[in-house]
Amino acid sequence: MPTTACVVLVLAAFVLGFAVGRRRRPALPEGGWKDDTTFTALHLAALAAPSLRAGLTRDSARKAVRHLRRLLGTHALAITSTDAALAWDGPCPDEVLTYARTTLASGRTHVFAAEPQGAVVVPLTVDGQVVGTLAAYHDELSAALVRTVTEVAGWVSGQLELAELASSRQRAMEAEMRALRAEISPHFVYNALTTIASFVRTDPERARELLLDFADFARYALRRAHDFTTLADELSCIDRYLLLERARFGDKLRFTVQVAPEVLAVPVPFLCLQPLVENAIKHGMGGRAGRGEVRVVAKDAGPEAHITVEDDGTGMDLEHARRVLDDDPRQTGNGIGLANVDVRMRQIYGEGYGLVVESAPGAGTRVRLRVPKTSLTSL
Template identity: 35%
Template sequence: MIWLLFERLALNTSLIITLAYLVSKTKTFKKTLRGKASRKDMVLLICVFGAMGIAGTYTGIEIKGALANSRVVGVVAAGLLGGPIMGLGAGLVAGLHRVLLGGFTALSCGVATMIEGLFAGYIGLKFRHKRIKWQQSLIVGIVAEIIQMIVILAISRPFTQAWDLVQVIGLPMITMNGIGISIFIGVVQTALEEEEQIAALQAQKALQIANQTLTILRLGLNEKTALQVAQIIFDQTDMAAVALTDREKILAHVGKASDHHKSGMVIQTRATWLALESGGLKLAESREEIGCREPKCPLSAALVVPLRVGSQIIGALKIYREHGQKISPVDWEFGAGLGMLFSTQLEVAELEARAQLVAKAELRALQAQINPHFLFNAINTIVSFCRTDAEKARKLLIQLGDFFRKNLQSGDKFVTLQEECEHVRSYLAIEQARFSDRLKVEEKIEETALSCRLPGLTLQPLVENALKHGVYPGKGQGVIQILASLEPENLVIQVKDNGVGISKEKLEQLRNGVKISTTGLGIGVQNVAQRLKYAYHDQACFTIDSTQGEGTCVTLTIPRQFSVE
């Protein structure tokens, strides 16, 4: 009898595991695991996991007036994955159903199911920010089933009948349901990990393409640059075809159907017109929606991604699939990400073009230029947190976007010290995530100084210079200090580091205005000094002091009452 129980419970568990895989593919379930589920989502999943428990009950084996079943698998999994509320909710659904079926263990099994769901939920809380291992979920499953056996003995009467039942079903249910819960959790997490890996690979691929197209799109969007970009995307992906348009015509088409989808043709696809008009991604799911009049055209689906420069839509990126294929969610995310990167690059190109027309002290150097090495480091840092700390990865992505947005917006205007500090914090958030305890940042800024105005992109280059050339080449923990205070007539800002310092010879060159080549995203200390001199008509003061082996201090003294209009 015991071996028969093992066999039947194994079959029952396989059904629950199959359901687990299907549930793990739903958007509602994924939102729940990321802590973003609404009340409606929670109620729905409680019903789903409760239904799994009910399915486990119905597939049970009747023994000695009771049921040996796998009801606990769905309930405990709900708790481990969704927390106490979901665990208790699924336990209530499955437990009340068991009570209604009757039998001398009906009440005890119903109560035990609720307790097991709640118990698993509190265990799940401890693993909210990390993945629970299969060994841990196995132990939780075993303990949950032991709890059920104890409750049966405590509540069911007559006790002798309950004891006889537990002797028969105890070992098979504890063993097989524990294994079932472990496999359930493993299946769900494996499915999610695979999805995250695919997303990470797509992000890396998009970044590699963006790196290759960086110098091309800096020349703007025209037929020549569009052809080069489309060819790079086509070579790097498995798309059937890639196209780029402006607001009226096709600039380039590479891949299948290029014999009749040609540059210079007026845009045919209605989805493209809608994307250009609305600014949102649009999907064409058939050859008719693509708008091709060629009967043998192999293209069957297309995703249209608008390209922006600021608030203006200047064109679109189009990726195609051929017959028998559709635009997948992965394709959608890839296209959306690539469109954002291209839009940023095009905006940089636009800003650089504008800078050439402005006779200000090296305004061109003020425009933010996406550094592929910084982007690669940032995206790799974020990818590394995707599996271990999804919330931190989300926050870093926000910081990265905020950093580039401020880079693009603040180079040619005056901003408040508060805005400039926020820009620096966005940059430092990525660097601190990369270097963890190696980097410490201290801010001592008077609150009254935050409303003072200064040229945009003044502090970030100094902080970047301190990191790259001061802190990182050194050993031990690096410390960056950002200090700001108000004097009667001046705003005084200092950026200090405890890095390797600057040699006397190089320091003398810097003080004499001799440019020393540097690398990185910033425009360097010399450009900051020149811009301050130009902006404040020699009324601002820029000083740099350094001791080799001890650190560097850059001091900005800016007149408070100077007009910046």
Template identity: 30%
Template sequence: MYEFNLILLLLQQMCVYLVIAYLLSKTPLFIPLMQVTVRLPHKLLCYLIFSIFCIMGTYFGLHIQDSIANTRAIGAVLGGLLGGPLVGMLVGLTGGLHRYSLGGMTASSCMISTVVEGLLGGLVHRMLIKRGRIDRLLNPFTVAGVTLVAEILQMGIILLVARPFQEALHLVKSIAAPMIVTNSIGAAMFMRILLDRRAMFEKYTSAFSARALKIAACTEGFLRQGFNQENSMRVAQVIYQELDIGAVAITDREKLLAFIGLGDDHHLPGTAISSQHSRRAIDNNEVVYADGNEVPYQCSLHRGCKLGSTLVIPLRGENQTVIGTIKLYEAKNRLFSSINRTFGEGIASLLSAQILAGQYERQQQLLTQSEIKLLHAQVNPHFLFNALNTLVAVIRRDSEHAGQLVQSLSTFFRKNLKRPEEEVTLADEIEHVDAYLQIEKARFHDRLQIHFDLPDVLLAVRLPAFSLQPIVENAIKHGTSHLLGKGVITLRAEQYNDKLYLSVEDNAGLYRMTPGGSGLGMNLVDKRIRIRYGDEYGIDVEFQPNEFTRIILCLPLMGREPC
């Protein structure tokens, strides 16, 4: 009954001990303790914190006979498990010397046993690290088992060292079970606190949303312009300024595109990838975190590099294939790491989306340009054949008019072959269309009339090149050319709010809706407008059978200030 009461009293004291541990886990001091510690600054912090807990375990103990039933072993064992043999021994020595200073029959034996407990935790640390079983090292059941063995050893040391023996034996009988149970449970719960804090730290970052949004806003459009060295350097600069880390790098599959931060004297953009961590991330399409603790990190370029850890996240393109990586680094002497895996993966997803969007846009542009060239190849031979036949007929009766037609033909083909692929002014587009119409008027004689209703103020507005000619050609080819009487083509330009409306109208009214659309030319023009400006723009058709067909182009008003 006495032992059971002592267990309850020690568990009560241990609860206070663990509450303090829980509260401290909310501070940055515990961040290095959430992983196996191998760096010197982290070892020093590990020694300091667990030495304090080791001493606290003595102060929270219960005085039994001429000794103290305590939870000191929790600090010593955990110091060794997380910091290694040297840290464990030093924590045990510090806690042991403190216990020795308090005196009593078991002062010497408790000092020795506390050092042994720290060493035991350190030896288990070394054994599991060599076997690559870090997961076992951070397992609460492993911690409980090691602490149980440590407490059994302590009882044995008390029996061997403490004198008189009979009193030592009576003491061990009284405190053995309570201390073994309490310290084993307490150590396991302490590790559970660390693991819970670690899981929360990995999953959430207080500034994640704000930083991610800011980085997204600042880097928007950079990589859409191309995944190259110049744009990557601009992105790396933004990320480096926003994150409190040692360095930022961006690579493609073969070489380093950008690097900024510590080590920029030997991590040079344009050089081939040499890091095994980067190669692993690229080849296996996986996130690689070499924290310098659980996974060793050493710069592959310079032994004296100040970088001590890296998080490598793949950048993924179409079909989730790896097209490069973003790498976040931390310095060796940095006590509290700012690298967060969840945050890093969020940034990588953002950049991957930019790259993919840029590739898609360029593919669309190339496709559209190819379609336009196809349209040119289809239209020009047919038109040239008709134009030459018309020219032959005109030469016979009116040489001056024939000269004007040659000039119009020259203007038309010059515009077709040499005009830019992107945007032109409405005046330039009308010049192209007018050259085409002059030849068609000569072909149809008095059966074709052309009317322009184009306000001068709108002639400077810009629009995609080669937008009107296919529409005008359709109006003649599928409209007025089938009339027995006079055909009339009217071109208008009007402004409503911030939009430009261009209409091409014929008086034939022969337009027919077909399942395949409205013909190659009109479909291409509509597709180009929608890709470039969005679905609120494009082509609409109004028609009244046997009366008129009106093709309306809706475009944004660009190239001048709205009226």
């Protein structure tokens, strides 16, 4: 019989983490560990985990099933979805799906005694829903084997839960990106096209140039983008945006862009700066008769790039700045862009990388963000 009892204990510790161990550490034998069973079990679980984190697919099951079979020490092992045998390792019988359907229908573990080998089939669950089964085949069925297969199936379900969480997070970020694109569209598109139309008769060449600038901006902002782009590409998008806004406001709008060459290739979240510039123009130019200025500065700060977007507008008090980042449109009117960028930065890099808004009534507004030079996501 395989070392199932040891595997049960090892997997239980692996799933629960080290919290229990911190409170009560078991004493090591005087001579250290007598064999490498513990290491082998943990190593095999670690080999299977990355594939399972991709979700329950044929490819992930195929990559994980061999390691799981070695972990259990059974003659054969199969992983199924709710309607198909995804992968198996070892001589599995033709009844794989028949056994699986019984477990899928009841949502409970079933033991099937047969010759030359019986089966222990355990449901795999995600968020309380049965999504597949783990079926172990062996010539000797015992209570210890059933417990071990159940523990391993529970661990596999935990990895699939993590995969679902990662997928949900990705879907949420994609939804935020779609919301951000939708936010760019209504007001800016209308204002830009109206401005271009005003030049069609008086200055056709200028209208043509602005239309090309608008096309370049739209191509970038509305493309099917990756999560990341380079700071150089993001600044190029902002350049097109500012040219269109300058055509709208004329000499009333002044803007400067200062960028250290060292940070141009730094990966940044897609469309993380345009909402900040749009917000700066809105507050810098809104309701004022004179000129307004917007400045974009990107500096090299060792392991990070530090970027600021500021205006010399009317500013805001601290409470209003909080509401902007809390994303309450009833209070702020149009703060979704800043809140969207703030949430995305914290989701990607951690809580310490949210936007920092510095402002005071009559003193303009400065928005700061930090971007690590080495991104967790490749371009």
